[in-house]
Every structure is written in structure tokens, then in C-alpha cells.
Amino acid sequence: AQKVTQAQTEISVVEKEDVTLDCVYETRDTTYYLFWYKQPPSGELVFLIRRNSFDEQNEISGRYSWNFQKSTSSFNFTITASQVVDSAVYFCALSEGLTGGGNKLTFGTGTQLKVEL
């Protein structure tokens, strides 16, 4: 069975601070995908990144960066120079890597990030 753990329930930072959101996963699959989503107060789920299990390269997109380490089954997300608009719930998710599709997502419990002035 797949499992995603986001141990940080809530994080509060002051604007311009860097913040890292932790994600640890469990799976028996050798091929799988990892995702991060942002859910602002409006409720929609915004796709941020997908990473497949064979690609351990870290990725940077603007102020966002992701650190994927298979050795520790972690896929952490760092926001550099945080802004108030980053305030949201962030979900880490895991899916199987089935060819042909139908890959169901297993979500972590989410981390509420509050960025204050």
C-alpha cells in the first residue's frame, strides 16, 4: 500500500524567509510519480510539479525548488523568499506508474503554510 506522510501540520514564517515542506513516502512500486499541489483559501488545487521515480534531479522553478531523494524516500519542497501569496495548504501526493494510465493519487495530510508580513 502507498502512503504519504507530511509531518508538518502547520508552518508560520515571516515574509522573505525560506521554508521547506517535508514529504516522506512509502511504496513497493519501482515506478511511481510524486506530485506537489497548492490549495489556496479559494479551494482549487493547483498543480506544481510531477516527478517520476527514475529522475532524481532536483528541480528549480523560480522561487520553488524540489529535492527528491530515493535513499530516504523523501520529496521535499522549498520556497525561497516566501511571500504572503504563498499562504496555502500544500499537498504532497504519490501515484503508481502504470503504463496506460489510471494512476490514482494518494495524498498526504497537507501542510498549512502561513506567511506573515
Place this chain on the structure above:
Amino acid sequence: SAVISQKPSRDICQRGTSLTIQCQVDSQVTMMFWYRQQPGQSLTLIATANQGSEATYESGFVIDKFPISRPNLTFSTLTVSNMSPEDSSIYLCSVEGTSDNYEQYFGPGTRLTVT
């Protein structure tokens, strides 16, 4: 990426009634998924809807309570039947990208309150 719309965006319903939620995608997709997010909770998969076949339900969810239709490759509906206050949740549909891109995108959600 796919553009997904849902109707209604929110509703307040009385217990014992049913509500049908619609999900429309701007491109043809094989798989559509329905998730539930109870207040303050994470997302839980209800079922997978594949065009031309019966939906596949996850443990704890049954067709009588959550019937799903998938009449074509761009549309699906989820009905929440015989509602109780415990059904108050955000219901989201999602779609999966093409075979070389398994990104999953979500609709804006339907915020349901049952009184």
C-alpha cells in the same frame, strides 16, 4: 494542461436529497477521477471513471451512494445520494494527462454543505 470546469461550484442541500455534480474537460481524456475532501482533511479518491465501462470504486465508497456516469471522453457526473451532514465536503474531479505526461489536473471543486 487540461482546463476543467465543475458545476455547481457550491450548494447547500437538505439531508435526504441528492445532488449531481458535473465535470467538463476541454479535451478528450481516458481517465477521470472523483475525490472528496472533508473539512480540514486531505483528499480521498472516491472512484475512477473510464469511458464506456462501470466506474471503479475505492474501499468505503459504493455505487448506490455515489453513482457516476461517464457518457463521453470529456464529461462525467458524480451524484451524492440520500445526503447527510457527513457528506459535507469539497468534491473534485481530476483528469490524467497523456501517456507521456502523467500530470494530474483538478477541477475547481464543488463545495457541498448538507443541513
